[in-house]
Amino acid sequence: MHIGKTLTNYIIETQRGIEGATGEFTGLLNDIATACKKIASLVDKGDLIGVLGAAGSENVQGEEQKKMDIITNEVFIEALENNGHVAGLASEEMEDVYNLAAGKPRGGYMVTFDPLDGSSNMDVNVSVGTIFSILKAPKGVENPSAEDFMQPGTTQVAAGYCLYGPSSIMVITTGQGVKMFTLDRDMGEFIMTRDDVKIPEDTQEFAINASNSRHWEAPVKRYIDECLAGKEGARGKDFNMRWVASMVAEVHRILTRGGIFMYPIDEKTRKAGKEGKLRLMYEANPMSFIVEQAGGASTTGRERILDIQPKELHQRVPVVLGSKNEVELVTRYHSE
Ligand code: P6P
Numbered sequence: 425m426h427i428g429k430t431l432t433n434y435i436i437e438t439q440r441g442i443e444g445a446t447g448e449f450t451g452l453l454n455d456i457a458t459a460c461k462k463i464a465s466l467v468d469k470g471d472l473i474g475v476l477g478a479a480g481s482e483n484v485q486g487e488e489q490k491k492m493d494i495i496t497n498e499v500f501i502e503a504l505e506n507n508g509h510v511a512g513l514a515s516e517e518m519e520d521v522y523n524l525a526a527g528k529p530r531g532g533y534m535v536t537f538d539p540l541d542g543s544s545n546m547d548v549n550v551s552v553g554t555i556f557s558i559l560k561a562p563k564g565v566e567n568p569s570a571e572d573f574m575q576p577g578t579t580q581v582a583a584g585y586c587l588y589g590p591s592s593i594m595v596i597t598t599g600q601g602v603k604m605f606t607l608d609r610d611m612g613e614f615i616m617t618r619d620d621v622k623i624p625e626d627t628q629e630f631a632i633n634a635s636n637s638r639h640w641e642a643p644v645k646r647y648i649d650e651c652l653a654g655k656e657g658a659r660g661k662d663f664n665m666r667w668v669a670s671m672v673a674e675v676h677r678i679l680t681r682g683g684i685f686m687y688p689i690d691e692k693t694r695k696a697g698k699e700g701k702l703r704l705m706y707e708a709n710p711m712s713f714i715v716e717q718a719g720g721a722s723t724t725g726r727e728r729i730l731d732i733q734p735k736e737l738h739q740r741v742p743v744v745l746g747s748k749n750e751v752e753l754v755t756r757y758h759s760e
Contacts, residue, residue: 431457432454451507462498462503468609481494485703492611493540510531511530514536540553545670551587555672556585558586559581583716589676591607601734627683627747628662631684639690656756671685677714678747685746716730722745722746726755
């Protein structure tokens, strides 16, 4: 019985192909894999170890924090701060950049992450996930500032997520396509299960929180109404709808069978003074890098997400991502 290609095999192979690679990037991806294995084990145990429910605190977004938001954030920091691969971290769960303690070795990378996206789904046993994005740290900077993180999504060195669902699946891109690795819990290894993930360019499945429909802008309303009109309408085909309220699960479904995911800006978010619901640095950018690498597209409805010049660490953006032809149609509607 074969072992299969482990994530470690893949990382080392990839490193061999990178001129002057020092092994630091390899070490960092392994640290991230360690964090995700630990989180997978905590998610799996849930109520057995008393990690469900509210923490009794709020995060920088003013949202109620779940116990697992805090626990997984600490797991991620512990896995990354000791091995000298990063110079700084930024997380949905921390207001400011996390600088390493004095004396800890620094490395050439910075990581932004959402340690447990969709965490409220844990209380109802629905899939959740970790999202991460890897950026180059400015040379010789011991303690990167938030300003040092303000790099457009096109500068990402790598991005990925780990989906904690029926299986725990790590999905990674380093700019050479998208690979998937399924966790063999008995062995404690991620094994490659998909090598060259491609998103179908067309789809008949859309994902949006339809409870916001009264707040939508006209182009979004037009697109969704046409999907709902089905084969008798302008699109000439029926559509299905999904909404998991876990971005990682939605993106994984789209990578697996196509689809479009939308969290557009609307009157409600504008009135709240926000540019959208999802965060650029540790949700939209990493997911957009992955989706584009799989042949999909990702815009705000008005511009390519990876081109956005970030202004602040927890900046929000509208997101329209998935099957290329559908995203282009929605984006065209916004331009008309
Ligand atoms: P709503 C989870 O909180 C999240 O950030 C994404 O993972 C998810 O797609 C979205 O928000 C769900 O938002 O408004 O449906 O709860």
